[in-house]
Amino acid sequence: MGDAGCLFLVATPIGNLGDFTDRGKKILQECDLIACEDTRVTTKLLAYFELSKPMISYREENERKQAQFLVAEITKGRRIALLSDAGYPGISDPGFRVVRECRKNNLEVIPIPGPNAAITALAASGLPTHRFLFLGFPPKRKVAFENLLQKWEEFDGSLLFYQSKYKMESTFEVLQKVYGEGRFLAVARELTKLHESIEVGTISSVWQKSQDSSKKGEFTLVLAPRDFVL
Numbered sequence: 001m002g003d004a005g006c007l008f009l010v011a012t013p014i015g016n017l018g019d020f021t022d023r024g025k026k027i028l029q030e031c032d033l034i035a036c037e038d039t040r041v042t043t044k045l046l047a048y049f050e051l052s053k054p055m056i057s058y059r060e061e062n063e064r065k066q067a068q069f070l071v072a073e074i075t076k077g078r079r080i081a082l083l084s085d086a087g088y089p090g091i092s093d094p095g096f097r098v099v100r101e102c103r104k105n106n107l108e109v110i111p112i113p114g115p116n117a118a119i120t121a122l123a124a125s126g127l128p129t130h131r132f133l134f135l136g137f138p139p140k141r142k143v144a145f146e147n148l149l150q151k152w153e154e155f156d157g158s159l160l161f162y163q164s165k166y167k168m169e170s171t172f173e174v175l176q177k178v179y180g181e182g183r184f185l186a187v188a189r190e191l192t193k194l195h196e197s198i199e200v201g202t203i204s205s206v207w208q209k210s211q212d213s214s215k216k217g218e219f220t221l222v223l224a225p226r227d228f229v230l
Contacts (some may be wrong), residue, residue: 005074011114015193125186133156
Protein backbone atom coordinates (compact mmCIF):
# COMPACT_ATOMS: atom_id res chain seq x y z
CA MET A 1 0.00 0.00 0.00
CA GLY A 2 1.20 3.51 -0.77
CA ASP A 3 1.17 6.65 1.34
CA ALA A 4 -2.18 8.02 0.11
CA GLY A 5 -5.22 7.62 2.32
CA CYS A 6 -8.02 5.32 1.20
CA LEU A 7 -11.03 3.33 2.33
CA PHE A 8 -10.96 -0.47 2.09
CA LEU A 9 -14.31 -2.26 2.04
CA VAL A 10 -13.39 -5.60 3.57
CA ALA A 11 -15.85 -8.49 3.31
CA THR A 12 -15.74 -10.77 6.37
CA PRO A 13 -16.96 -14.37 6.76
CA ILE A 14 -20.71 -14.89 7.17
CA GLY A 15 -20.02 -17.85 9.43
CA ASN A 16 -17.04 -20.00 8.57
CA LEU A 17 -13.83 -18.11 9.38
CA GLY A 18 -12.00 -20.21 6.81
CA ASP A 19 -13.73 -18.13 4.12
CA PHE A 20 -11.76 -14.99 4.99
CA THR A 21 -9.45 -14.17 2.09
CA ASP A 22 -5.69 -13.80 2.33
CA ARG A 23 -6.03 -10.36 0.79
CA GLY A 24 -8.51 -9.37 3.48
CA LYS A 25 -6.13 -10.46 6.22
CA LYS A 26 -3.28 -8.53 4.60
CA ILE A 27 -5.36 -5.36 4.49
CA LEU A 28 -6.19 -5.70 8.19
CA GLN A 29 -2.51 -6.22 8.96
CA GLU A 30 -1.44 -3.09 7.10
CA CYS A 31 -4.29 -0.61 7.61
CA ASP A 32 -4.08 2.24 10.13
CA LEU A 33 -7.55 1.92 11.59
CA ILE A 34 -10.53 -0.46 11.46
CA ALA A 35 -14.05 0.97 11.44
CA CYS A 36 -16.46 -1.82 12.34
CA GLU A 37 -20.11 -2.41 13.09
CA ASP A 38 -19.43 -4.03 16.48
CA THR A 39 -15.95 -3.87 18.01
CA ARG A 40 -16.67 -6.98 20.07
CA VAL A 41 -17.35 -9.06 16.97
CA THR A 42 -14.31 -7.69 15.15
CA THR A 43 -12.11 -8.25 18.20
CA LYS A 44 -12.92 -11.97 17.98
CA LEU A 45 -12.10 -12.01 14.27
CA LEU A 46 -8.76 -10.28 14.84
CA ALA A 47 -7.91 -12.60 17.74
CA TYR A 48 -8.60 -15.66 15.58
CA PHE A 49 -6.03 -14.44 13.03
CA GLU A 50 -3.68 -13.12 15.72
CA LEU A 51 -4.04 -9.51 14.62
CA SER A 52 -4.29 -6.34 16.64
CA LYS A 53 -5.41 -2.95 15.32
CA PRO A 54 -7.05 0.20 16.70
CA MET A 55 -10.82 0.17 16.09
CA ILE A 56 -13.73 2.56 16.17
CA SER A 57 -17.44 1.80 16.03
CA TYR A 58 -19.22 2.50 12.76
CA ARG A 59 -22.84 1.42 13.00
CA GLU A 60 -26.28 2.56 11.92
CA GLU A 61 -26.77 4.79 14.97
CA ASN A 62 -23.58 6.83 14.46
CA GLU A 63 -22.99 6.38 10.73
CA ARG A 64 -23.56 10.01 9.73
CA LYS A 65 -21.14 11.38 12.33
CA GLN A 66 -18.49 8.72 11.85
CA ALA A 67 -18.57 9.04 8.07
CA GLN A 68 -17.39 12.63 8.38
CA PHE A 69 -14.67 11.63 10.82
CA LEU A 70 -13.40 8.82 8.60
CA VAL A 71 -13.30 11.04 5.52
CA ALA A 72 -11.24 13.57 7.48
CA GLU A 73 -8.84 10.81 8.54
CA ILE A 74 -8.50 9.48 4.99
CA THR A 75 -7.83 13.01 3.76
CA LYS A 76 -4.91 13.13 6.20
CA GLY A 77 -3.47 10.02 4.55
CA ARG A 78 -4.79 7.29 6.84
CA ARG A 79 -5.79 3.91 5.43
CA ILE A 80 -9.14 2.80 6.88
CA ALA A 81 -10.62 -0.70 6.69
CA LEU A 82 -14.41 -0.82 6.97
CA LEU A 83 -15.97 -4.07 8.26
CA SER A 84 -19.49 -5.18 9.07
CA ASP A 85 -20.19 -8.00 11.51
CA ALA A 86 -20.51 -10.47 8.64
CA GLY A 87 -20.50 -10.17 4.88
CA TYR A 88 -19.94 -7.09 2.74
CA PRO A 89 -20.09 -3.58 4.29
CA GLY A 90 -22.91 -1.50 2.82
CA ILE A 91 -25.08 -4.45 1.76
CA SER A 92 -27.90 -4.29 4.33
CA ASP A 93 -25.18 -3.13 6.73
CA PRO A 94 -23.60 0.26 7.47
CA GLY A 95 -21.21 1.57 4.83
CA PHE A 96 -23.12 3.51 2.19
CA ARG A 97 -22.64 6.95 3.74
CA VAL A 98 -18.88 6.83 4.15
CA VAL A 99 -18.43 5.46 0.63
CA ARG A 100 -20.62 8.25 -0.73
CA GLU A 101 -18.62 10.87 1.16
CA CYS A 102 -15.37 9.42 -0.15
CA ARG A 103 -16.69 9.63 -3.70
CA LYS A 104 -17.80 13.22 -3.15
CA ASN A 105 -14.30 14.10 -1.96
CA ASN A 106 -12.46 12.14 -4.68
CA LEU A 107 -10.96 9.75 -2.13
CA GLU A 108 -9.99 6.25 -3.18
CA VAL A 109 -12.33 3.38 -2.30
CA ILE A 110 -10.91 -0.13 -2.70
CA PRO A 111 -13.30 -3.12 -2.51
CA ILE A 112 -11.94 -6.34 -0.99
CA PRO A 113 -14.54 -8.92 -2.11
CA GLY A 114 -15.65 -11.94 -0.17
CA PRO A 115 -18.68 -13.69 1.30
CA ASN A 116 -22.24 -12.44 0.86
CA ALA A 117 -25.24 -14.36 2.18
CA ALA A 118 -27.68 -13.32 -0.56
CA ILE A 119 -25.47 -14.38 -3.47
CA THR A 120 -24.43 -17.56 -1.66
CA ALA A 121 -28.06 -18.56 -1.09
CA LEU A 122 -29.05 -17.73 -4.66
CA ALA A 123 -26.22 -19.74 -6.20
CA ALA A 124 -27.05 -22.82 -4.10
CA SER A 125 -30.84 -22.60 -4.40
CA GLY A 126 -31.41 -24.08 -7.85
CA LEU A 127 -33.73 -21.15 -8.58
CA PRO A 128 -33.16 -18.77 -11.54
CA THR A 129 -29.93 -16.77 -11.36
CA HIS A 130 -30.01 -15.01 -14.74
CA ARG A 131 -31.81 -12.04 -13.19
CA PHE A 132 -32.48 -11.23 -9.56
CA LEU A 133 -33.55 -8.39 -7.27
CA PHE A 134 -32.15 -7.93 -3.78
CA LEU A 135 -34.69 -6.41 -1.36
CA GLY A 136 -32.59 -6.37 1.81
CA PHE A 137 -34.66 -6.67 4.98
CA PRO A 138 -38.37 -6.32 4.16
CA PRO A 139 -40.64 -3.85 5.98
CA LYS A 140 -41.58 -4.93 9.51
CA ARG A 141 -45.28 -4.17 9.10
CA LYS A 142 -47.24 -6.89 7.34
CA VAL A 143 -49.21 -4.53 5.09
CA ALA A 144 -46.03 -2.82 3.88
CA PHE A 145 -44.42 -6.21 3.26
CA GLU A 146 -47.48 -7.36 1.30
CA ASN A 147 -47.36 -4.20 -0.82
CA LEU A 148 -43.68 -4.76 -1.58
CA LEU A 149 -44.29 -8.34 -2.72
CA GLN A 150 -47.25 -7.28 -4.84
CA LYS A 151 -45.11 -4.62 -6.51
CA TRP A 152 -42.64 -7.24 -7.71
CA GLU A 153 -45.11 -10.09 -8.32
CA GLU A 154 -44.49 -10.08 -12.09
CA PHE A 155 -40.69 -9.73 -11.86
CA ASP A 156 -39.17 -12.36 -14.17
CA GLY A 157 -36.20 -13.17 -11.97
CA SER A 158 -35.62 -14.29 -8.38
CA LEU A 159 -36.35 -12.08 -5.39
CA LEU A 160 -33.83 -12.15 -2.54
CA PHE A 161 -34.23 -10.83 0.98
CA TYR A 162 -33.02 -11.33 4.52
CA GLN A 163 -35.25 -11.99 7.51
CA SER A 164 -34.91 -12.16 11.26
CA LYS A 165 -35.58 -15.46 13.01
CA TYR A 166 -38.33 -13.71 14.96
CA LYS A 167 -40.26 -12.87 11.78
CA MET A 168 -40.10 -16.14 9.88
CA GLU A 169 -43.56 -17.41 10.84
CA SER A 170 -45.25 -14.16 9.83
CA THR A 171 -43.09 -14.07 6.68
CA PHE A 172 -44.49 -17.41 5.53
CA GLU A 173 -48.02 -16.13 6.25
CA VAL A 174 -47.46 -13.05 4.10
CA LEU A 175 -45.79 -15.00 1.29
CA GLN A 176 -48.66 -17.48 1.09
CA LYS A 177 -51.26 -14.72 1.25
CA VAL A 178 -49.69 -12.76 -1.62
CA TYR A 179 -48.22 -15.53 -3.83
CA GLY A 180 -50.25 -18.59 -2.85
CA GLU A 181 -48.97 -22.01 -1.81
CA GLY A 182 -47.31 -23.14 -5.04
CA ARG A 183 -44.63 -20.57 -5.70
CA PHE A 184 -41.11 -21.96 -5.32
CA LEU A 185 -38.63 -20.59 -2.84
CA ALA A 186 -35.46 -21.44 -0.99
CA VAL A 187 -34.86 -20.67 2.68
CA ALA A 188 -31.20 -20.69 3.69
CA ARG A 189 -30.21 -20.69 7.36
CA GLU A 190 -26.81 -20.48 9.06
CA LEU A 191 -24.94 -20.40 5.75
CA THR A 192 -21.34 -21.72 5.95
CA LYS A 193 -21.84 -22.68 9.62
CA LEU A 194 -22.07 -26.09 11.27
CA HIS A 195 -25.87 -26.28 11.08
CA GLU A 196 -26.26 -24.84 7.59
CA SER A 197 -29.51 -25.74 5.86
CA ILE A 198 -31.11 -24.80 2.54
CA GLU A 199 -34.72 -25.90 2.11
CA VAL A 200 -36.11 -25.65 -1.42
CA GLY A 201 -39.70 -26.26 -2.52
CA THR A 202 -43.08 -24.60 -2.70
CA ILE A 203 -44.02 -22.02 -0.10
CA SER A 204 -46.38 -24.46 1.60
CA SER A 205 -43.91 -27.38 1.65
CA VAL A 206 -41.00 -25.32 2.98
CA TRP A 207 -43.29 -23.75 5.57
CA GLN A 208 -44.33 -27.21 6.69
CA LYS A 209 -40.71 -28.38 6.97
CA SER A 210 -39.86 -25.27 8.98
CA GLN A 211 -42.28 -26.30 11.73
CA ASP A 212 -39.94 -29.14 12.69
CA SER A 213 -36.61 -27.38 12.14
CA SER A 214 -34.57 -24.96 14.21
CA LYS A 215 -35.66 -21.34 14.31
CA LYS A 216 -32.19 -20.12 15.28
CA GLY A 217 -29.79 -18.28 13.02
CA GLU A 218 -29.89 -15.80 10.19
CA PHE A 219 -32.25 -16.43 7.26
CA THR A 220 -31.92 -15.64 3.56
CA LEU A 221 -34.91 -16.22 1.28
CA VAL A 222 -34.93 -16.66 -2.50
CA LEU A 223 -38.28 -16.49 -4.30
CA ALA A 224 -38.56 -17.87 -7.82
CA PRO A 225 -40.53 -16.16 -10.61
CA ARG A 226 -44.22 -16.99 -10.72
CA ASP A 227 -44.18 -19.65 -13.46
CA PHE A 228 -40.95 -21.36 -12.46
CA VAL A 229 -41.15 -25.08 -11.63
CA LEU A 230 -38.28 -26.97 -10.02
